[in-house]
Amino acid sequence: MLGRYYPGQDCSAAGALELVGERWSLLILRDAFFRGHTRFSDFERSLGIAPNILTKRLESFVADGLMELRAEPGGSREYHLTAKGRDLKAVIIALNTWGDRWLRPGPIDYIHRGCGGLIKQTVMCECCAKEVPLDEVGVRPRGG
Numbered sequence: 001m002l003g004r005y006y007p008g009q010d011c012s013a014a015g016a017l018e019l020v021g022e023r024w025s026l027l028i029l030r031d032a033f034f035r036g037h038t039r040f041s042d043f044e045r046s047l048g049i050a051p052n053i054l055t056k057r058l059e060s061f062v063a064d065g066l067m068e069l070r071a072e073p074g075g076s077r078e079y080h081l082t083a084k085g086r087d088l089k090a091v092i093i094a095l096n097t098w099g100d101r102w103l104r105p106g107p108i109d110y111i112h113r114g115c116g117g118l119i120k121q122t123v124m125c126e127c128c129a130k131e132v133p134l135d136e137v138g139v140r141p142r143g144g
Contacts, residue, residue, distance in 0.1 A: 019064050020088065024049055024057055029085065030092050032067070034108075038078035061085065094121055 020026055024047065031037040031046050044054055058079055061067040066085035070078050093110050100106055110119035123132045 019060075019066065020091075022057065024053060025061075026088075026092060026095065028054070028057055028061070029066075029081075029088055032079070032081050032085070033089050033092060038080055039076065040079070043079075090121065093119065097121065 020029065027047055028043055028049075031043055035042075035046065037043050037046060040051075040054065040058065043049065043058070044051060047054070049057075058067065058069075061079070062069050065082055066088070067079045068082055070080055072078050096106060096108075096110070111117060112119060123134065123137060124130065125132050
């Protein structure tokens with residue numbers, strides 16, 4: 001079994017994988033984003049995930065600041081995404097888009113709730129505001 005940590009990898013992608021790289025993590029987040037799940041039982045029923053694994057994932061999301069645990073009236077506990085967790089929504093959309101193209105089309109489209117149009121993710125240059133083809137994306141060391 002692979003470990004959770006990537007020693008020697010000084011990279012934001014490796015750091016992100018430490019938080020959400022486990023196989024159930026992105027599916028839990030998907031259900032929180034797009035199905036509105038907040039309760040343990042909703043995640044468990046939707047995913048068919050073992051309770052001990054779900055407990056570990058949700059506890060790690062809370063510890064890492066992706067979710068917060070709230071006590072609701074009546075004694076129930078709910079898991080709500082934080083701003084840090086909500087920022088992963090684009091990652092889920094990107095993975096689905098890739099899977100639709102290279103594996104098989106899934107059952108949903110992502111739409112703009114305002115007008116009903118399809119969502120298209122793009123890579124845009126901050127300097128010239130142009131869409132950048134992926135083969136034109138490069139890297140450079142950050143100044144420090």
